[in-house]
Amino acid sequence: MGVDPGLTRCGVAVVEGRPGARPALIAAGVVRTGPDMPHEYRLLRLEEGLTEWYDGYRPEALSIERVFAQHNLHSVTGISQAAGIAMLIGARHATPVELHTPSEAKAAVTGSGHADKKQVGTMVARILGLAEPPRPIDAADAVALAITQLWRGEVENKYAQAVAAARRKVS
Amino acid sequence: MGVDPGLTRCGVAVVEGRPGARPALIAAGVVRTGPDMPHEYRLLRLEEGLTEWYDGYRPEALSIERVFAQHNLHSVTGISQAAGIAMLIGARHATPVELHTPSEAKAAVTGSGHADKKQVGTMVARILGLAEPPRPIDAADAVALAITQLWRGEVENKYAQAVAAARRKVS
Numbered sequence: 001m002g003v004d005p006g007l008t009r010c011g012v013a014v015v016e017g018r019p020g021a022r023p024a025l026i027a028a029g030v031v032r033t034g035p036d037m038p039h040e041y042r043l044l045r046l047e048e049g050l051t052e053w054y055d056g057y058r059p060e061a062l063s064i065e066r067v068f069a070q071h072n073l074h075s076v077t078g079i080s081q082a083a084g085i086a087m088l089i090g091a092r093h094a095t096p097v098e099l100h101t102p103s104e105a106k107a108a109v110t111g112s113g114h115a116d117k118k119q120v121g122t123m124v125a126r127i128l129g130l131a132e133p134p135r136p137i138d139a140a141d142a143v144a145l146a147i148t149q150l151w152r153g154e155v156e157n158k159y160a161q162a163v164a165a166a167r168r169k170v171s
Numbered sequence: 172m173g174v175d176p177g178l179t180r181c182g183v184a185v186v187e188g189r190p191g192a193r194p195a196l197i198a199a200g201v202v203r204t205g206p207d208m209p210h211e212y213r214l215l216r217l218e219e220g221l222t223e224w225y226d227g228y229r230p231e232a233l234s235i236e237r238v239f240a241q242h243n244l245h246s247v248t249g250i251s252q253a254a255g256i257a258m259l260i261g262a263r264h265a266t267p268v269e270l271h272t273p274s275e276a277k278a279a280v281t282g283s284g285h286a287d288k289k290q291v292g293t294m295v296a297r298i299l300g301l302a303e304p305p306r307p308i309d310a311a312d313a314v315a316l317a318i319t320q321l322w323r324g325e326v327e328n329k330y331a332q333a334v335a336a337a338r339r340k341v342s
Binding site: 038039040041043044047067073076077080081083084085087088090091092097 | 209210211212214215218238244247248251252254255256258259261262263268270
């Protein structure tokens, strides 16, 4: 499950896959909290929304965007707190949590860490075998984060498999 | 209950008071999380620790330090998340949450927003009628935050009382 943290719009996406198969998009969406609510109730609403997503899909791992220096202090605070809530949910269920920078997610799906939003959407659609980028558009980054995690997992699996194969040859 | 948010050391203090009486220190302490733990488990441990404090004292209000621009990005992330966890606990129990900047807390207890740590400790001890600044020293800022909230609440109460008295006179 990928999470693009935010207080006003928090993108969420669930992607399924295994080594050697095309990843499949299971669900994509956004948890919204109203900017007119007191800050602490926005955090509570976000926690409820992300918990519903978690409980609905029971993901094997959480891939969360790492908070990055390009934001201003006010948005860093909200983004950090949203990411923190997603991390808390992972820790509560002992589900592995990985953080990826926006550049890592872009590079994973497009080959370039500087790709724009449109390019990310196009490549995400191609990878998933969809005619169009996933909707809502707010969720595209969360889809990219989920694919990044899946593929990084695959790479590690393949590496682990290669190591295991080499060991079998040696012994 | 005052909370000086932090991931490595989160100061907590419970102060009791009512208009016209000297505030009393009920408890002060620190919730610590090990820097060697995965980040998401530090957040979970902090949530457990702050929940224990909340459940132990059932405070009428939470006074949390507002995240401020003087920190670097890495510490802003941890401080924001720690503050967010304290805010979440407040929202879960429908307990009022107020944020105060470090300057506001310093000004409330010393009269100056630029007071140093020692001065804050000295004044906090004087206000509470203690021979020495409250220990642990990490909790001094949390004590100042709790007093700030208490006094701001008093000011509002006095203002509300004055308004009510004026209305009674008019009618």
